[in-house]
Amino acid sequence: MTAKIIDGAALAREKISELKQIVTSLRARGVTPGLATVLVGDDPASRVYIRNKARACEQAGVASIHHDLPASASEQDVLNLVERLNNDPKVHGTIVQLPLPRHLNAQCVSQAIAYEKDVDGFSWHNLGALMENVPGVVPCTPRATMAMLAHAGVPVESKHAVVVGRSVIVGKPAAILLINAGATVTVCNSRTPDLGAVTRQADILVVATGRAGLITRNMVKPGAAVIDVGINRLHDGKLAGDVAFDEVKEIAGWITPVPGGVGPMTVAMLVENTVSAAVRAAGSNR
Numbered sequence: 001m002t003a004k005i006i007d008g009a010a011l012a013r014e015k016i017s018e019l020k021q022i023v024t025s026l027r028a029r030g031v032t033p034g035l036a037t038v039l040v041g042d043d044p045a046s047r048v049y050i051r052n053k054a055r056a057c058e059q060a061g062v063a064s065i066h067h068d069l070p071a072s073a074s075e076q077d078v079l080n081l082v083e084r085l086n087n088d089p090k091v092h093g094t095i096v097q098l099p100l101p102r103h104l105n106a107q108c109v110s111q112a113i114a115y116e117k118d119v120d121g122f123s124w125h126n127l128g129a130l131m132e133n134v135p136g137v138v139p140c141t142p143r144a145t146m147a148m149l150a151h152a153g154v155p156v157e158s159k160h161a162v163v164v165g166r167s168v169i170v171g172k173p174a175a176i177l178l179i180n181a182g183a184t185v186t187v188c189n190s191r192t193p194d195l196g197a198v199t200r201q202a203d204i205l206v207v208a209t210g211r212a213g214l215i216t217r218n219m220v221k222p223g224a225a226v227i228d229v230g231i232n233r234l235h236d237g238k239l240a241g242d243v244a245f246d247e248v249k250e251i252a253g254w255i256t257p258v259p260g261g262v263g264p265m266t267v268a269m270l271v272e273n274t275v276s277a278a279v280r281a282a283g284s285n286r
């Protein structure tokens, strides 16, 4: 059996063109959705992510406004900028690109973004809403995961989902979304003994570890849906996921590639969260 490839790049293009229509009608009402991006320092990978986000915004007609701060910026410098963006009516969404330089407290900075503008969905307000399964801004990568499963027609309810990774950005919110969708969910981490024994039980396997090629063919149940969130830069400069794609695609039912899988859909979800924030702001200003 060869897995169906879930083409995240194509799905992202579809999503962006849907969003463009919504943005066109918002602009006709005098509202241009705006995303503010903040980069502290000059991490090359972060700069690429910011550029991809700006490009996707442009394609959807969303204004993106970038702010660079030097690596030496103090926490107060970053908080002052975030506060300014919180009060700027042209800004509907703000993201501070992670990771931050070590002297800055990422949690403190993330929580300073007004929850209405928290389009990454990392504020405790939005994470709490996710936990309660009530409307809120859902983190982009976990949303991308669910959107890709839905698009591929993968059933979730009553299935066993295994999430490998427990970060607040990916693993935990992905697990909660799967729980909310009616799956039975197991979450693994670096201390999980015999990872393969757990992952082999998964009808849906979501992998977000940052360990290239961690998941091999013998760790996957035949026919499973495998969502590879990992992005790893190999020695030869190529990108690879956390799943050994070539061998796992021979056994899985569905699989996402890297690059061209969860990454572009994550960016599309960020644009959608920004457009939704603008729609809400426009509604509350009427």
Ligand code: NDP
Binding pocket: 141, 164, 165, 166, 167, 168, 169, 170, 171, 188, 189, 190, 191, 192, 195, 208, 209, 210, 211, 214, 229, 230, 231, 232, 262, 263, 264, 266, 267
């Ligand atoms: P973190 O480093 O915050 O978390 C990694 C998680 O993986 C941790 O919970 C860790 O366990 C677990 N882990 C590490 N090694 C193993 C192992 N051998 N077996 C089982 N679990 C393991 O990373 P993120 O969640 O932020 O990101 C994960 C990956 O996803 C990265 O490659 C990142 O680049 C990528 N990413 C991709 C995005 C996209 O748009 N496609 C967006 C965000 C991230 P423990 O907690 O015990 O340390």
